[in-house]
Amino acid sequence: MFLVTMACANGLVALGLMLLLRAGLVSFGQALYFCLGAYAAGGIGRFFGVSDIFLQMLAGALTAGFFAFVLGFLLARYRGIFFGLLSLALSMILYGLLVKSQALGSTDGFNIQPSTLFGIRPGPEWVRYSVLASAAIVALGLALAVHRYLRTPLGQLGPAIKDNEIRVEYMGASARRAVHVKYVIAAVLAGVGGALAATTVGHIDPQMAFWTTSGEFIFITILAGIGSVVAPFAGALLYGIIHTTAYDLSPNTWQMSLGLSLLLIIVFLPEGLWSLVRKMRMQNARHS
């Protein structure tokens, strides 16, 4: 249950990263928006007493989207490792701020009230189900929206930018604007994911902005591949499963199993696990 809800949250973040990855950009700071979303959701709960799960997700999305819009003017000029390192720096700025801010609980963070649904407070045994259902609905909706977006000309610019940016410019499209738009979309998705993760876990802390959190999201994205909008969610679920089983089996080596699987994926399946699905489909098509 927890696993699936978290898979929705992480999957949303990975979905955003997938958009960027299609344009050849790896953000090592997506935790920035994940954390912003979580703190926005937690903040409206803590300071205004709002605990509606959809309002929380909306708050997360708006906060993350706003910051991404502003920072996007800067970041859209960068490519390759400089994009990654600058986004890393930005997320570490947030981490540095949160760690020292007493009002937001400093390194300990703070707890979040159980969420309500359109003003109804579900009984304790139903909270998890209602969160899961809302998470699933929102994730599905956003995934469909991204799926649509990928078919638009702007969405299809992604791989083109990756392949050859100058040709994109000659074609008359603005690569910088396309990257900016993708960056904002990715941030909004991460913000919603962060808000979801916050209500699911019931606790938020600055660790959500630390670079290792960004690393986990990148792991999910690489694991899943960039073939389809379903892939990030499948990847997030798989990540959750690897994480929990590895952690159960030997708590001191779970990072090693993550690292090894990341290495194997990069070497043997550079397109991610989704490329297996595609291969199977192609074979089926050939047989029938």
Place this chain on the structure above:
Amino acid sequence: MNQLISVGVDGVIYSAWLFTAALGLTLVYGVMKIVNVTHGSFYALGAYAAASLTGAWLAAGYPPMLSYLVLLAAALLVSVVVAPVIERGILRFMYAKDEVVILLITYALFLVLEDVIKLVWGVNPYYIAQPYALLGSFTVGGLAHPTYNLILVVLALVSGLGLTWLLRGTRVGKLLRAVIHDPEVSRAMGINVNRYYLVTFTFGSMLAALAGAFTAPTVSVVPGLGVEIIVLSFAVVVIGGLGSLPGAALGAVIVGMVRSASVHYWPEVELFVIYFVMAMVLAFRPRGLFSLAEPRKI
């Protein structure tokens, strides 16, 4: 006034420490174009190796004054053993890949090494405070500073100047600069580029391990050491310009001074301010302060 002086002293010490930690990172990037996340692992490896070797040395009753040499030996030993395994075993098959992909690969290796360290040394902290306390302290501007910190400054100067000399003044350095400039042509000219990559990676990792080994007496050696240092080193190196030695020095001084000033005057922003400087530098000089123009490839 006194506070200003201690800001300066702390800043110098912290800069020296940062410089040693970040030097190897910029060297490896400069030569191999690899943003090496395992740098943090080597820092941690150095710290752990130093902690257990020095601990054993002191427990055996050997003269504690020589424990500084043991720190040095520990760093050399661990990097000479582990770095070639990683470079020859894994990284050399990856050079054809994109810079970002190699970054991810070193990140994966970093995760693996983190747990290897936990498996070898366990999760309990190690303390070796003796080399730290042994030298006593000196007083500047009314505040006592441990003399041990001067060793960090010497270490930074020696490694920085030594590396500069190696690159500028020796035959090996000239060949290495040729490799930096154009690996393919160097290869055609008969330079064994693979060997230079191996040596560079080992040497860069050794610098990280040295930084870790000499930090070990001042902290408790716990899992997660490398996680902190790697982003700090990134900040230092990126501010100066990836792959530039004077850049790393400048970045270290900037970050060191800024942090020391903020610790003294405004401790709430200590962490924030480092990455803020990094972001500002990247915003105005995307490739760092010491960067050369690069051709845009079509």
